[in-house]
Amino acid sequence: MALTGIQILKMLPKTNCGECSIPTCLAFAMKVATGQVEIDACPYVSDEAKATIGEASAPPIRTIKLGGADGFTAGGETCMYRHEKRFENQTGIAVLVTTEMSEDDIDGRIERFNKLEYERVGVIMRADLIAVKDAKNDEASFTALVQKVLDGSARASLILMSDSAANLAAANKVCGDRTPLLYGATLDNADEMAKLGQEAKAPIGVKGSNLDNCVEVSEKLLAAGLKDVVIDTGARTVRAAFEDNVVARRAAVTAKFKPLGFPTITFPCEITDDPMMEAMVASVLIAKYSGIIVLSDLQGDLLFPLFLERLNLFTDPQRPMVVAEDIYPLTGPGEDSPVVITCNFSLTYFIVSGEIEGSKVPTWLLIKDTEGLSVLTAWAAGKFGADLIAQFVKKSGIEDKVKHRDLIIPGYLASLKGELEEELPDWTIIIGPREAGHLPVFLKEWKPSN
Numbered sequence: 458m459a460l461t462g463i464q465i466l467k468m469l470p471k472t473n474c475g476e477c478s479i480p481t482c483l484a485f486a487m488k489v490a491t492g493q494v495e496i497d498a499c500p501y502v503s504d505e506a507k508a509t510i511g512e513a514s515a516p517p518i519r520t521i522k523l524g525g526a527d528g529f530t531a532g533g534e535t536c537m538y539r540h541e542k543r544f545e546n547q548t549g550i551a552v553l554v555t556t557e558m559s560e561d562d563i564d565g566r567i568e569r570f571n572k573l574e575y576e577r578v579g580v581i582m583r584a585d586l587i588a589v590k591d592a593k594n595d596e597a598s599f600t601a602l603v604q605k606v607l608d609g610s611a612r613a614s615l616i617l618m619s620d621s622a623a624n625l626a627a628a629n630k631v632c633g634d635r636t637p638l639l640y641g642a643t644l645d646n647a648d649e650m651a652k653l654g655q656e657a658k659a660p661i662g663v664k665g666s667n668l669d670n671c672v673e674v675s676e677k678l679l680a681a682g683l684k685d686v687v688i689d690t691g692a693r694t695v696r697a698a699f700e701d702n703v704v705a706r707r708a709a710v711t712a713k714f715k716p717l718g719f720p721t722i723t724f725p726c727e728i729t730d731d732p733m734m735e736a737m738v739a740s741v742l743i744a745k746y747s748g749i750i751v752l753s754d755l756q757g758d759l760l761f762p763l764f765l766e767r768l769n770l771f772t773d774p775q776r777p778m779v780v781a782e783d784i785y786p787l788t789g790p791g792e793d794s795p796v797v798i799t800c801n802f803s804l805t806y807f808i809v810s811g812e813i814e815g816s817k818v819p820t821w822l823l824i825k826d827t828e829g830l831s832v833l834t835a836w837a838a839g840k841f842g843a844d845l846i847a848q849f850v851k852k853s854g855i856e857d858k859v860k861h862r863d864l865i866i867p868g869y870l871a872s873l874k875g876e877l878e879e880e881l882p883d884w885t886i887i888i889g890p891r892e893a894g895h896l897p898v899f900l901k902e903w904k905p906s907n
């Protein structure tokens with residue numbers, strides 16, 4: 458049962474020292490209760506209180522971590538809908554390789570796993586895991602394939618899939634400290650798998666035949682003392698997988714039903730043979746609660762939209778994406794290059810910088826901290842006014858970088874021109890275009906006015 462802010466306050470020192478960056482213990486307790494800050498942020502809480510609060514405030518979907526150069530985290534979710542709070546850990550995208558595939562097929566998948574990555578608003582988007590399947594129930598070929606994947610990608614987190622606990626144990630040894638997910642536990646082998654999970658300190662994947670069976674297996678693993686579980690409800694149609702994921706999330710989040718309080722793994726690769734349909738299924742299951750999806754292959758044209766969907770869903774709706782306030786030199790500007798200023802909403806930054814880079818006109822781009830608000834919203838909120846822009850221009854150091862004194866402001870801020878000229882008497886304020894798409898022509902035609 459979650460603790461209230463007042464219950465948490467009783468376990469705090471109540472000195473209001475502010476070292477947690479929050480002015481009072483009461484405000485801190487309220488934020489811990491709503492999951493906005495971790496109890497560890499207060500250095501004065503006893504270990505006993507930390508354990509009590511930590512257990513009570515643990516997310517209803519358990520957080521599961523796997524090894525790999527970047528590591529991979531699934532679960533930790535606390536709500537049904539993103540607008541209620543936020544989604545915590547983005548759906549992991551995995552590609553499947555099996556011991557029945559040819560060397561070329563396996564090499565191609567590993568190569569695409571390593572190569573296919575894209576940058577969007579400063580975020581690198583790429584696949585996270587490789588699922589290695591013991592399709593022949595043969596320890597030697599399985600461990601050899603696991604070793605090949607480990608050697609082929611230092612970054613990949615691994616899912617080891619076998620019906621044999623012994624084969625999984627052997628393959629897990631090869632993984633060293635790159636803790637894999639060991640899949641799949643059934644009613645028949647649950648005790649053996651629970652023991653393996655505890656010895657290997659690795660999460661175990663439940664391989665259910667349906668939702669009820671999945672609950673039974675999960676209960677058996679929990680009763681054996683296992684804590685880290687990932688669940689496959691056995692659904693192999695998009696409708697069943699969608700429904701099971703929703704039921705599991707609701708049972709965990711609203712009814713605190715422990716056997717389903719784990720991230721789910723789903724297999725679009727086993728739902729259809731059509732790559733386009735597989736991407737569509739994956740898109741549904743990313744939106745509806747899969748902790749991990751396993752794809753049959755990775756193709757850029759199908760993967761990129763999935764990455765974008767995932768990025769959009771797993772950004773925090775309460776926190777605008779921002780870039781740091783700074784001077785950004787684009788395409789090697791010099792002392793005669795134009796100076797453009799805009800806000801630090803990351804979408805604005807990437808659109809404006811993209812247009813400038815596309816124009817190939819070397820430019821100094823000044824990014825003013827507007828707390829992630831876009832140009833007009835920031836202006837309306839008093840965060841992008843003439844006085845603040847002038848202060849930033851003076852302290853930014855741009856005056857040492859250029860000989861001229863032309864400052865190009867967004868077209869939407871044309872009404873600030875007079876005020877800005879008063880605040881920055883040495884500068885000529887140039888009204889730029891309203892739309893970033895018109896910047897290339899504008900910059901190519903710009904000449905210093907002084």
Ligand code: SF4
Nearest residue numbers: 473474475477482499
């Ligand atoms: S650091 Fe701890 S004691 Fe200090 S204000 Fe924050 S919660 Fe209170």
